[in-house]
Amino acid sequence: MVRRVLFIIFLTQFLKADFTTDCVACHIQKRVDLRKTFMNALLVYGGENNFKTALFYYCKNPQPMTSVMSEEFLKKHLPLTPIQIDDMQLKKDIDEYWKRYKIKENLK
Amino acid sequence: MLLITTLVVAVSIIYYNSNIERINLQYKSLMQEFASLQIKRLKWLHNHYPKYNKYPRDDRYNSAIYDLEHDLIFSTLKSNKINFNKKLYFSDGYAIYVEILSDYYLGAKYLFIEVPKNGSLIAKVYKNIAIYGISALIILYLLGYYLAKLFIKPMKDSIELLDCFIKDTTHEINTPISIINSNIEMLKKDNLSQRDLKKINRIKIASRTLENIYKDLKFSMLENIDKATKDKFNLKDLIIERVEYFAMHMESKRITKELDLKDFIVEGNRELFARMVDNILSNAIKYNKVGGKINIILREKELIIEDSGVGIDKKSIAEIFNRYSRFNDSEGGFGIGLSIVKKIADFYKLDIKVESKINEGTRFIIRW
Numbered sequence: 001m002v003r004r005v006l007f008i009i010f011l012t013q014f015l016k017a018d019f020t021t022d023c024v025a026c027h028i029q030k031r032v033d034l035r036k037t038f039m040n041a042l043l044v045y046g047g048e049n050n051f052k053t054a055l056f057y058y059c060k061n062p063q064p065m066t067s068v069m070s071e072e073f074l075k076k077h078l079p080l081t082p083i084q085i086d087d088m089q090l091k092k093d094i095d096e097y098w099k100r101y102k103i104k105e106n107l108k
Numbered sequence: 109m110l111l112i113t114t115l116v117v118a119v120s121i122i123y124y125n126s127n128i129e130r131i132n133l134q135y136k137s138l139m140q141e142f143a144s145l146q147i148k149r150l151k152w153l154h155n156h157y158p159k160y161n162k163y164p165r166d167d168r169y170n171s172a173i174y175d176l177e178h179d180l181i182f183s184t185l186k187s188n189k190i191n192f193n194k195k196l197y198f199s200d201g202y203a204i205y206v207e208i209l210s211d212y213y214l215g216a217k218y219l220f221i222e223v224p225k226n227g228s229l230i231a232k233v234y235k236n237i238a239i240y241g242i243s244a245l246i247i248l249y250l251l252g253y254y255l256a257k258l259f260i261k262p263m264k265d266s267i268e269l270l271d272c273f274i275k276d277t278t279h280e281i282n283t284p285i286s287i288i289n290s291n292i293e294m295l296k297k298d299n300l301s302q303r304d305l306k307k308i309n310r311i312k313i314a315s316r317t318l319e320n321i322y323k324d325l326k327f328s329m330l331e332n333i334d335k336a337t338k339d340k341f342n343l344k345d346l347i348i349e350r351v352e353y354f355a356m357h358m359e360s361k362r363i364t365k366e367l368d369l370k371d372f373i374v375e376g377n378r379e380l381f382a383r384m385v386d387n388i389l390s391n392a393i394k395y396n397k398v399g400g401k402i403n404i405i406l407r408e409k410e411l412i413i414e415d416s417g418v419g420i421d422k423k424s425i426a427e428i429f430n431r432y433s434r435f436n437d438s439e440g441g442f443g444i445g446l447s448i449v450k451k452i453a454d455f456y457k458l459d460i461k462v463e464s465k466i467n468e469g470t471r472f473i474i475r476w
Contacts, residue, residue, distance in 0.1 A: 039154060046212040047177035103214050107163045107182045 019096040022085055030077065038101045040068040052094050059083045059090060112248045119244075120237045127233040134229070136196055139205035139221045142169045146221065150213040157214065169223050170202075173216030181215060185222050192218060201225050271329075278325045285322055288315045313356050320390060327383055327448050333455050336377035344369045344406055346378065350385045351404065354393060362399045369406040374476075376456050384452045387445040388413050388472050395470070414471035420464040428462065 027034050045051040045068075058066060062080035074080075085093065149164035150173070163182045165171075172183030178192060189199035196205050207219040292312050297305060347369060358365060374381065392402050392415035405412040420428060429450035453460040453474060464470040 035158070039157060042215045043154065043211050043213065046215050046217050047175035047179060048215075049177060051215070101158060103157070104179075104181050106158055106161045107214070108161055 019093050019100075022089065022093045023097065032077070034097070035101065037069065038097065042101075042103070044068045048098060052091075052098060055094055055097075056087075056090060059085075059094075109249070109252065112245070112252060116241055116245050116248070120241045124233060124237060128230075131229050131233070132196055135203045135223070136205065139169070139196075139203070139223060140207075142166070142171075142221045142223070143205060143207040143219055146171050146219060147207070147209065147213065150216065150219070151211070154213040169221050171222065172220040173214065174218040174220070175215045176212070176217040178218075183220075185220060187222060190220070198225055201227075274325065275329050278322065278329060281318070281322050281325075285315060285319050289319065309356055310360075313360055316353065316357070317390075320386060323383060324387070324444055324448055327380075328444055333377075333380065333451070336380055338375060339378045340373060340375050341378050341381075343372045343374045343381065343411070346381055347385060347404060347406060347411075350382060350389060353386075354389050357390070357393050358402070361393060361396060363393060363396050364399075364401050366401065366403045369404065370408065372406055372408055372411075380452050380455070384449050384474075385413075387449045391415075391445060392417065392470070400469075409476040411474045412471060414469060416469040419466040419468055419470055420462070421466055425462050425464060 024034065041051060041055055045054045060082050062082060064074050067074055083090065146164060153160055153164060165184060170184045170186055172185045173181045175181055187200040187202040187204060191197050192206065194206060196203065201224060202222045203225050205221045207221065209217055209219060292308060295308060300308065351365060351367065392413060395417040396402065396415050397417060400416040403414045428446050430447060450460065459475040461473040462470065
C-alpha cells in the first residue's frame with residue numbers, strides 16, 4: 001500500500017514535470033500567448049544558446065527592465081513573480097519550448 | 109621611357125581602383141534595396157510564424173540568414189563562401205552583401221544578399237584601360253621621341269661641325285710637317301756642333317710624332333677602309349722600315365731592340381699595316397722605361413711585339429682598344445692609336461691578343 005502511494009506520488013511528480021504542466025497551464029490561465037512570447041524573445045535573443053540562457057535567467061528574475069514584452073503588456077501582469085521550478089527541470093522545459101518553435105527545421 | 113610607362117601604369121591603377129569603388133558602390137546600393145525588402149518580408153514571416161513557414165524568395169537575388177552565433181538558419185545562396193566581417197565581397201561569380209539586423213527576425217542577425225556578378229561592368233573598365241592606356245603610351249612615346257630628336261639636333265650639329273674642323277685641320281697639318289721633315293733631312297749636319305745636332309734630332313723626333321698623330325687622325329677621318337688598295341708585300345721589310353723610322357725615339361729613351369724576323373708575305377694595304385705596326389711600336393716606346401727593351405718576333409702568320417714597360421692591369425686590358433682610352437694618365441696622346449690597331453686587325457680578320465703584367469711589360473700578339 002505504502003509502495004503504491006509512493007509510486008503514485010512519484011508518478012504524479014513525474015507527470016507534473018513537463019512543459020505542458022510547467023509552462024502551458026499557467027500561460028493559458030494568465031492568457032499569455034506562448035508563441036508570441038517566443039517570437040518576441042527570439043527577436044531579442046537571436047541564437048539558440050543565447051535564447052536559452054537569457055530566458056533561464058529571466059524566469060528566475062523576471063523584471064520589467066529585462067523583459068522582451070512591451071510595457072503596456074507588462075502592466076497587466078505586474079508584479080512579476082519568479083517561476084518556482086527547479087533548475088534542471090526549467091532547463092528541460094526551455095529546451096522543449098525551443099524545440100516546439102525551432103525556426104531552423106521548420107522554414108521551407 | 110621608363111618614366112612614361114610608370115606614369116601610364118600609375119594612372120591606369122588609379123583609374124582601375126576608382127572604377128572598382130564605383131562598381132562596388134553600384135552593387136551596394138542595389139543590394140541594400142534588396143536587403144531592406146528581404147527584411148520586411150522576414151518581419152512579416154516572423155509575425156506570422158509558425159502559421160506561415162515559407163522562407164521569402166526573390167528572382168532577383170538569393171539570400172541567407174544566420175543567427176548571432178554564426179549558425180545557419182536558412183539559405184538559398186549559390187556561393188558557399190560566407191564572410192561575416194565584410195560588407196561586400198565577391199565569390200564564385202557572385203557579389204555578396206552582408207546586412208546586420210538590429211531586430212533578429214526569425215532569430216537572424218546576419219542577412220546575406222547574393223546577386224550574380226555583372227562581368228560586363230569590370231570588362232568595360234579593362235577595355236577602357238587597354239584602349240586609353242595603350243594610345244596614351246604610343247602618343248607619349250612619339251612625343252618623347254620627337255622632343256629627344258629636337259634636343260639632340262643641336263648636339264649633332266656641333267659634333268658635325270667639330271668633325272669638319274678636325275678634317276680641315278688635319279689636312280692643313282700635312283704640308284707644314286712635310287716641310288719640317290724634308291728640311292731637317294736636307295740640313296747639312298757636318299758643320300753643326302754636337303749640341304745643335306742633338307737639338308736637331310729632338311726636332312726630328314717631335315716632327316715624326318706629329319706625323320704619326322697626323323696619320324692617325326687621317327685614318328680616323330677615313331670614311332670606309334674597304335676602299336683601301338690591295339698590295340702584296342713582305343711584312344719583314346715593313347717592320348724593319350718602321351723600326352728604323354722610330355729608331356731616334358728609341359734612342360732618346362735608350363731603349364734597346366731585338367728583332368727576330370722571318371719573311372712573311374702579306375696581302376693587304378701596306379699603309380694600313382704600317383699604321384698598325386706604328387701604333388703598337390709607338391705605344392711600346394711611350395710606355396717603356398728608360399733603358400727598356402723591345403722585342404719583335406715575326407714568323408709565318410704570327411707577329412709578336414713585346415716591351416718591358418709599365419704594363420696594363422687586368423681590368424684595363426679589356427678597354428684598351430676603346431677609343432680615347434689610355435694606359436695611364438702619365439703619358440699624353442689622344443688614345444685613339446690602339447682603337448686604330450683594332451679596327452685594322454678586325455678589317456683583315458686578324459686575331460689580336462694582349463698579355464700584360466704590371467711593371468713587367470706588355471705583349472701584343474697578332475695571328476693570321
